[in-house]
Amino acid sequence: MAKPSFSSDIQKEKHSKVFWALSDSWVLTKRSIKHITRNLDQLFSVALFPMMFFLLFRYVFGGAIDTGNISYVNFLVAGIFVQMLAFGANYTTMNLAIDLQRGIVNRFRSLPITRSSLLTGHVAADLVRNMISGLIVIGVSFLVGFQPVAGPTDWMLVFGLAILFSLAISWISAIMGLLVKSIEAAQWTGFIVIFPLTFVSGAFVPTDTMPEALRLFAENQPLTHVIDAIRGLLVGTPIGNSGWLAFAWCTGIIVVAMPVATWLFRRQTLR
Amino acid sequence: MSTLGNRENRDEASNMLVGENVPAKNAIEVKGLVKSYKQLKVLDGIDFAVKQGTVLALLGPNGAGKTTTVHILCTLLLPDSGKALINGLDVVKEDDKVRGLIGLTGQYAALDEYLTGIENLHMIGRLYRLRHQDVKQRTQELLELFDLVEASNRAVKTYSGGMRRRLDLAVSLIASPPVIFLDEPTTGLDPRSRLIMWEIIKQLVSSGTTILLTTQDMDEADHLADRIVVINGGKIIAEGTSDELKQRIGSERLEITVAEASDFDEAKKVVDEDGLHFDVKRRTLSVVTKGGVHQLKKVLSDLDDAGIEVESVSYRSPTLDDVFLTLTGHTTEQSNGETKDPPKG
Numbered sequence A: 001m002a003k004p005s006f007s008s009d010i011q012k013e014k015h016s017k018v019f020w021a022l023s024d025s026w027v028l029t030k031r032s033i034k035h036i037t038r039n040l041d042q043l044f045s046v047a048l049f050p051m052m053f054f055l056l057f058r059y060v061f062g063g064a065i066d067t068g069n070i071s072y073v074n075f076l077v078a079g080i081f082v083q084m085l086a087f088g089a090n091y092t093t094m095n096l097a098i099d100l101q102r103g104i105v106n107r108f109r110s111l112p113i114t115r116s117s118l119l120t121g122h123v124a125a126d127l128v129r130n131m132i133s134g135l136i137v138i139g140v141s142f143l144v145g146f147q148p149v150a151g152p153t154d155w156m157l158v159f160g161l162a163i164l165f166s167l168a169i170s171w172i173s174a175i176m177g178l179l180v181k182s183i184e185a186a187q188w189t190g191f192i193v194i195f196p197l198t199f200v201s202g203a204f205v206p207t208d209t210m211p212e213a214l215r216l217f218a219e220n221q222p223l224t225h226v227i228d229a230i231r232g233l234l235v236g237t238p239i240g241n242s243g244w245l246a247f248a249w250c251t252g253i254i255v256v257a258m259p260v261a262t263w264l265f266r267r268q269t270l271r
Numbered sequence B: 001m002s003t004l005g006n007r008e009n010r011d012e013a014s015n016m017l018v019g020e021n022v023p024a025k026n027a028i029e030v031k032g033l034v035k036s037y038k039q040l041k042v043l044d045g046i047d048f049a050v051k052q053g054t055v056l057a058l059l060g061p062n063g064a065g066k067t068t069t070v071h072i073l074c075t076l077l078l079p080d081s082g083k084a085l086i087n088g089l090d091v092v093k094e095d096d097k098v099r100g101l102i103g104l105t106g107q108y109a110a111l112d113e114y115l116t117g118i119e120n121l122h123m124i125g126r127l128y129r130l131r132h133q134d135v136k137q138r139t140q141e142l143l144e145l146f147d148l149v150e151a152s153n154r155a156v157k158t159y160s161g162g163m164r165r166r167l168d169l170a171v172s173l174i175a176s177p178p179v180i181f182l183d184e185p186t187t188g189l190d191p192r193s194r195l196i197m198w199e200i201i202k203q204l205v206s207s208g209t210t211i212l213l214t215t216q217d218m219d220e221a222d223h224l225a226d227r228i229v230v231i232n233g234g235k236i237i238a239e240g241t242s243d244e245l246k247q248r249i250g251s252e253r254l255e256i257t258v259a260e261a262s263d264f265d266e267a268k269k270v271v272d273e274d275g276l277h278f279d280v281k282r283r284t285l286s287v288v289t290k291g292g293v294h295q296l297k298k299v300l301s302d303l304d305d306a307g308i309e310v311e312s313v314s315y316r317s318p319t320l321d322d323v324f325l326t327l328t329g330h331t332t333e334q335s336n337g338e339t340k341d342p343p344k345g
Helices: A017-038 A038-063 A074-101 A104-110 A116-141 A150-181 A184-198 A212-220 A220-233 A242-269 B012-017 B065-073 B095-101 B117-127 B132-144 B162-172 B191-206 B218-224 B241-251 B263-269 B291-306 B318-328
Strands: B026-037 B040-051 B054-057 B082-084 B102-105 B179-183 B210-215 B227-232 B234-239 B253-260 B275-280 B282-287 B311-317
Touching: A017 A038, A017 B117, A038 A074, A038 A116, A038 B012, A074 A104, A074 A116, A074 A150, A074 A184, A074 B263, A116 A150, A150 A184, A150 A220, A150 A242, A150 B318, A184 B218, A212 A220, A220 A242, A220 B234, A242 B318, B026 B065, B026 B210, B040 B065, B040 B082, B040 B102, B040 B179, B040 B210, B040 B227, B040 B234, B054 B065, B054 B218, B065 B082, B065 B179, B065 B210, B095 B179, B102 B162, B117 B162, B132 B162, B162 B191, B191 B210, B210 B218, B218 B241, B218 B318, B227 B241, B227 B318, B234 B282, B234 B318, B253 B291, B263 B291, B282 B291, B291 B311
Parallel strands: B054 B210, B054 B227, B102 B179, B179 B210
Antiparallel strands: B026 B040, B026 B082, B227 B234, B253 B282, B253 B311, B275 B282
């Protein structure tokens, strides 16, 4: 065996803290993005699950649901799209839980890196995965009769809002990933939270036939605002206050959840 | 030859304090370290120091507090009280600086399963904030050194246990940190991989790296360490060089296997020697020996006189059990049925 030869001129680069925070996050984002292409199961299951709902609602329930003067498929696409983003973000919970359960988190923690970069990496990679799944969902929707009226600006706003929403829900998922005790728990927490949120909303049906309490919740929770805004942009339904409310909810969640997740991650070191 | 000439230049903290010809100072200093998990006291006042460029082995059974000590030194855990310094930097107050000086190879390979060997090395190299060209060059050197060139473009999930350990160690060496922590580096490895690991560790030391390793294997500590700290139940029960410890525990054991189980109790009475240790299940008796023929002759003839048939006779190195038997009067099983290292996560 060869003798170890250590390059004696190895030097650490000198840059600002901000540079390194971005660099660390980028390195760990690249890592998580590589996971997407090497773990295609996750990518497909993110798209597959909403796709099943999509076809189920489009062809099984859809005929019996009254959506007024727009066709059900045009009503449904925004709901499916947002549900897909919400389920996709659950992978932040799972992938983070996997890192925490395995030894690799100890390696990251023993490195001189910006503490939040592991979280940022997971969140950013999930955004990429969600955007890919989003394009698949939109692509399929055209095959089953979706006829949007959105112009280029509307489409840009849709994707802008989708990015913002995806980030918001991923940061919440990051918090859950830091709190769960096992990988199995991580798989279920997302569903327990996201299932009721997506169904008690305007995703699949108009909210006005729901019982009063449920309707009040459904009409005022953030997913409904995001869905209504996206639906309005895509097929021209009235948006009302939902546009800026969706923006405010998502921004607010990010502003709160990001530091909370970072604090939780730091605190776990101090056991 | 190693080319680790100017390690001191990279190590600003020690550079400020240590001139060129000052004798080695402590790379690791631990004073009165205490750590509890709920009611369980895992570390109960640990003190030791490791001189720069030397190897210290923390020897002890599962649950002795070895991993906890390593985790505190690697800034992964906060101690309840006590102090730990790496190259003079406090692991609690100056944790960010300490992280730039250390490399950690844990009990379980801390690698990314979906990435290739090269990608793992590149990722950690960049996270250590090395220049791109240095990361590339170091990666190549380490892959060659650890005999991983062929596998370097395969995902780690296809690696064998020995390959994972080698890559894991390579990853922790990517930035040539002056202080390396090896937490049971050979546990679970086959004999050949173990020898390769030992060889690598010896070479690392010869290049000037300070190493703290934990092990449950007296033989491993003997082979690799300049000093050995024996730890049990969160306390240090012995400390010294391998030779000093051997003077206390005896260098070798003479082990006799009795042919008939029914003769075993009688044999225990007949073989009344220093450090008698017996194992009923295996029908073996072992005694401390200096390797002399006289003792062997006497033991065998005593047994013969008593009409006890001997199945086999062998010499062996002292095990962790022998160390504990001599130092504490009981073996590791008895001293610690309760603990594993507490769960991490």
